[in-house]
Amino acid sequence: xxxLRDLLDKQVVDREQVKIGKVDGLVAELRPGxxxxxxxxxxxxxxxxRRLGERPGRWMAQLVAKLGGRRHGEPHRIxxxxxxxxxxxxxxxIDVRETSIFAWQDWLRDHVIGRIPGA
Amino acid sequence: MKKLVEISLxxxxxxxxxxxxxxxxxxxxxxxxxxxxxxxxxxxxxxxIIFLVEMAGRFAAVSHHTISDGxxxxxxxxxxxxxxxxxxxVNFMVLSAEIGGVAIALELATxxxxxxxxxxxxxxxxxxxxxxxxxxxxxxVSILGLVTLCFVVGAVMLKPDWTAVAAGAVPSLPAHNAxxxxxxxxxxxxxxxxxxxxxxxxxxxxxxQWDKSYLGANRAIAGLGMTFGGAISIGxxxxxxxxxxxxxxxxxxDYHQLPLMLISxxxxxxxxxxxxxxxxxxxxxxxxxxxxxxYLVAQGFGWNWGEDxxxxxxPGFSAVYTVSLLLAAIPITLGLDPLxxxxxxxxxxxxxxxxxxxxxxxxxxxxxxxxEHRNGIISNTAVILIIALGFVLxxxxxxxxxxGGT
Numbered sequence: 001x002x003x004l005r006d007l008l009d010k011q012v013v014d015r016e017q018v019k020i021g022k023v024d025g026l027v028a029e030l031r032p033g034x035x036x037x038x039x040x041x042x043x044x045x046x047x048x049x050r051r052l053g054e055r056p057g058r059w060m061a062q063l064v065a066k067l068g069g070r071r072h073g074e075p076h077r078i079x080x081x082x083x084x085x086x087x088x089x090x091x092x093x094i095d096v097r098e099t100s101i102f103a104w105q106d107w108l109r110d111h112v113i114g115r116i117p118g119a
Numbered sequence: 120m121k122k123l124v125e126i127s128l129x130x131x132x133x134x135x136x137x138x139x140x141x142x143x144x145x146x147x148x149x150x151x152x153x154x155x156x157x158x159x160x161x162x163x164x165x166x167x168i169i170f171l172v173e174m175a176g177r178f179a180a181v182s183h184h185t186i187s188d189g190x191x192x193x194x195x196x197x198x199x200x201x202x203x204x205x206x207x208x209v210n211f212m213v214l215s216a217e218i219g220g221v222a223i224a225l226e227l228a229t230x231x232x233x234x235x236x237x238x239x240x241x242x243x244x245x246x247x248x249x250x251x252x253x254x255x256x257x258x259x260v261s262i263l264g265l266v267t268l269c270f271v272v273g274a275v276m277l278k279p280d281w282t283a284v285a286a287g288a289v290p291s292l293p294a295h296n297a298x299x300x301x302x303x304x305x306x307x308x309x310x311x312x313x314x315x316x317x318x319x320x321x322x323x324x325x326x327x328q329w330d331k332s333y334l335g336a337n338r339a340i341a342g343l344g345m346t347f348g349g350a351i352s353i354g355x356x357x358x359x360x361x362x363x364x365x366x367x368x369x370x371x372x373d374y375h376q377l378p379l380m381l382i383s384x385x386x387x388x389x390x391x392x393x394x395x396x397x398x399x400x401x402x403x404x405x406x407x408x409x410x411x412x413x414y415l416v417a418q419g420f421g422w423n424w425g426e427d428x429x430x431x432x433x434p435g436f437s438a439v440y441t442v443s444l445l446l447a448a449i450p451i452t453l454g455l456d457p458l459x460x461x462x463x464x465x466x467x468x469x470x471x472x473x474x475x476x477x478x479x480x481x482x483x484x485x486x487x488x489x490x491e492h493r494n495g496i497i498s499n500t501a502v503i504l505i506i507a508l509g510f511v512l513x514x515x516x517x518x519x520x521x522x523g524g525t
Contacts, residue, residue, distance in 0.1 A: 009192045009199075011421050022191065022421035043421070051196055088183045105422070108434040118250055119430040119437070 011089040132261040133344025139404030140220030141310030150359025155287030164311025165349030170501040173341035175317040179324035182488035187418040212464035214447035219457025220401030237451035253426040260403035270354035302519040309469030413439040470516040472509030
């Protein structure tokens with residue numbers, strides 16, 4: 001499997017098949033004398049901004065920390081050992097509700113969308 | 120039998136998607152100013168969109184990816200950002216133009232200025248997206264959209280010289296106003312080859328859970344649907360050429376000149392038909408473009424999406440179409456002329472084509488996505504020609520906008 005070609009930017013779903021984002025980044029462990037090993041995937045705006053360059057990455061991290069508090073100042077990570085299936089989507093054995101990945105969507109639901117009649 | 124119903128429904132839907140403010144306005148302008156001479160641009164645009172829509176549907180049915188998913192996954196985020204931003208911008212302008220088209224229709228019907236209608240129209244569109252399902256929107260838009268067939272009926276009743284019509288299908292050089300002629304050709308191509316159309320189509324294929332068994336239906340829907348759409352555009356052009364020119368209008372620079380096209384064929388009912396056609400075609404397109412904005416963002420970033428879920432299950436997705444519709448109503452509310460906005464956004468659509476069409480060449484030839492159903496030589500030749508056309512359009516649009524725009 002070619003990591004960048006076959007993993008990066010794929011759709012990520014949790015065990016309930018909820019779409020939680022794309023594989024925005026990969027975290028690899030460099031091992032002396034052996035090929036690097038994937039230990040986690042990253043997703044979220046900070047990782048995406050880092051792909052555009054160092055400076056956008058810093059700005060996005062500052063912005064997100066300002067909006068969502070210190071705990072959102074780092075990208076979301078999912079350990080690679082949680083991977084269950086790689087098909088059209090990559091399924092991880094997690095429940096998105098137990099992570100902070102959808103914190104902003106929850107905020108949006110609670111403060112804006114959910115308050116509009118008929119939602 | 121079930122397939123046949125689905126195909127007919129799909130065809131009707133694609134007609135609804137094809138005909139919108141851009142195709143009506145550009146065809147009417149072209150007919151008034153250049154007679155039948157620009158029919159070839161409609162024909163060329165229709166052939167191009169048939170190929171792109173067929174490919175978008177095939178890609179979705181075989182790979183279970185929408186076109187936006189495919190671009191992001193195959194080329195990476197940094198490349199995807201460009202078509203994403205271009206499509207968001209172009210769609211914003213097209214959406215605004217569609218809202219403007221409905222607003223103009225309502226102004227014609229009520230006498231109340233179009234600016235006042237933009238926000239109510241955007242609100243109604245939002246309400247349908249908020250409460251409706253994909254099937255409801257798809258079917259509603261398409262069945263009501265059949266009223267636009269009145270342009271074809273009108274064109275036939277006017278008994279045009281069919282040899283002259285056929286001659287217009289062959290490209291020819293203009294005798295006068297060369298810059299305006301080419302600008303019109305570019306706008307017609309932009310109105311026919313709309314990225315929102317094929318991207319929306321691929322999202323629809325996923326929403327309707329297409330698989331490989333839909334490949335035949337997909338081909339029929341793309342071919343017949345777009346051909347009917349193109350035929351209606353040609354109907355508009357023929358009516359404009361025969362009616363407007365005889366009334367001394369050879370430059371359409373105001374929507375108020377347009378109802379005349381059908382009035383002289385159908386009398387008072389022509390006025391009603393024109394207003395209804397404009398309102399329905401533009402409103403349907405506004406729904407589709409608004410939804411497409413949400414699809415694009417949600418698919419690009421991997422959020423949950425789907426028109427059939429309740430808004431509180433997809434807060435991000437619903438927020439995007441809500442904001443898109445609201446923002447798009449603003450320029451019209453501020454009094455921006457819908458006709459000028461339409462023509463401008465159609466030309467800009469044409470200029471943005473390379474960004475959205477180049478990925479087709481890679482995606483539809485990548486076995487990992489489409490396996491044995493990858494493009495044959497005809498489809499690949501078509502994509503390459505469309506890309507070449509797209510680059511020419513991208514280069515010539517801005518100078519033509521300056522020298523040939525109205």
